[in-house]
Amino acid sequence: MTRSTQPHSSMKTILRSGGRMRDMWFSEEAVSALANLAGAAVFRERMGGARPVLAGLIGCTGTGKSTLFNSLAEQEISETSWKAHNTRGPILHAHTDFIERLRQAEAADGPLLFPRLERQTLPEGGPQNASGSRTTLEIAPAQSERFKNLALIDLPDINTTLARDEKLIAIELLAWLDAAIFLVDEETLYHRDYAAPAELARALGQHCFCVINNRGRDRIERSHHDIVSVQKLFGAERLYILPEIKQGPRFTQEDEFIAFREALLKTPHLAGGAALIRRAAPHAGRILRENRRRIKWLSRLEQNLQEKTQEAAQKKNPIPLRRVIHDDVIQVMEHLGLKRFAVSNIYHFLKKTAATGAVSHSFHVAFGGQRDKALSELLRFDVDKLQAEVESRVHDQLDQLHAVMKPLRDEEELAALAPELRRGAELNRDRIRSKCAEAANEIEQQCRVILESDQLQKTLRNEPLSAVLIVLAMGADLFAIPGFGSFILTPSVLKYIPVGRFENLKRRFQQSLHDIIRDELHYAVQTVREARGRLTLDESDPLENALADCAHAS
Secondary structure, three states, X not given: OOOOOOHHHHHHHHHHOHHHHHHOOOOHHHHHHHHHHHHHHHHHHXXXXXXXXXXXXXXXXXOOHHHHHHHHHOOOOEOOOOOOOOOOOOEEEEEHHHHHHHHHHHHHHOOOOOOOOEEEEOOOOOOXXXXXXXXXXXXXXEOOHHHHOEEEEEOOOOOOHHHHHOOOHHHHHXXXXXXXXXXXXXXXXXXXXXHHHHHHHHXXXXXXXXXXXXXXXXXXXXXXXXXXXXXXXXXOOOEEEEOOOOOOOOOOOOHHHHHHHHHHHOOOOOOOOHHHHHHHHHHHHHHHHHHHXXXXXXXXXXXXXXXXXXXXXXXXXXXXXXXXXXXXXXXXXXXXXXXXXXXXXXXXXXXXXXXXXXXXXXXXXXXXXXXXXXXXXXXXXXXXXXXHHHHHHXXXXXXXXXXXXXXXXXXXXXXXXXXXXXXXXXXXXXHXXXXXXXXXXXXXXXXXXXXXXXXXXXXXXXXXXXXXXXXXXXHHHHHOOOXXXXXXXXXXXXXOOOOOHHHHHHHHHHHHHHHHHHHHHHHHHHHHHXXXXXXXXXXXXXXXXXXXXXXXXX
């Protein structure tokens, strides 16, 4: 098995396979985290080192994220309100050059920045009051030279019930950031919902800022041990304490705001991709372990079913033709070529006449020169009875297959992913009937060909030697079981005398029915094989290789 040596190539494969992994029902938590980290890694690699710093505002509801976002953007973009969860989706404010580069890159490689979100560009200039949509990335173009090196993202809050219902969009999008701006106020200094994003930002090597929005109710001492612990939690070099806004809807000339803005514009580095790959490794490993577990389960089940179906296929239980075709047809076919001479046919004629009283019909069937026409109405296989016979045999074998599949039903997780395994092998009556009808139609046609090719009268006139052989067969028929003497002694080399051809035809028919039963049992094996193909990755799959590369990157 060949492994890729390019981590970014593997991450690109993972990014493009997010939908496929979800369709295979791998852990949504692992798939989402892995797809996000892969998307961020591919974005950084594709956009290169000339991209702007991507800075996102993270905070609880009502802490002033949108106010600070608008202040940094120097225009009214994000809607501000005390309403909880006012900003429901991300809003990007970036220079038009970066937006155009991103558009061209995504046209070539597919979505790179927040790939699962749609795009909506806001009109330039004037207040936009964007509140965001949880399925849309709203883009506000910037013309200021200041934003050639800085792109701002206003993220939804991290603590409301709606945020959790939307699977914490802010946390999900955090991986793309180069700088994380944590915004708190006096009431949210110690909010537990900050712990996860703060830990993630540090693990991803992002530059962290901490801004305290002081609404003027209490004086904040930077040296206080609580404030120091908050600064340590976020891994920030210093705290920026913004005063309460006295005039206007946003910060403009406040000293602390200006200091923060300048520090943000001078963010020392862009976050790299190595930390993203290391962070993705446990999630890739989790998916690989689940994949191996599924392969083990399904391979064992497939092997057991294969052994059972092979064992069942070796058991041949012929279906008596007398259950599906008229006795008269069988009697004629077994004595074909000796119809007017076999002593057993005299017995059959007398028996049939006594039972039905139809002397003329019985004579045509037993001795008539046009017996193919006399039998045309009788030469019809009962497909309903034939189907019932085949289903009975399939059902008996399926009971054994159900016993093999029963232990797997205890694996609730896998059984839920593949409900066809929970149900086990089932009869497909439509398929069985179609195959039985096809086999019956074929033998009917072949029987008619044999009847029409029976040219005994012509043979006796033109081939004296054949006449002698026929007489010998007639004599043997007097001392043998009815129908068998003629079959044993009449030379099969006389191709124009179709003696014994019906026996070959019966054997081929029984084999076709056996094949139907065998194929129906193999559908159980095929069901497991299809489930395995749908729910697992084999070693030659590029996605499996990419996951292995990622899992071993740490």
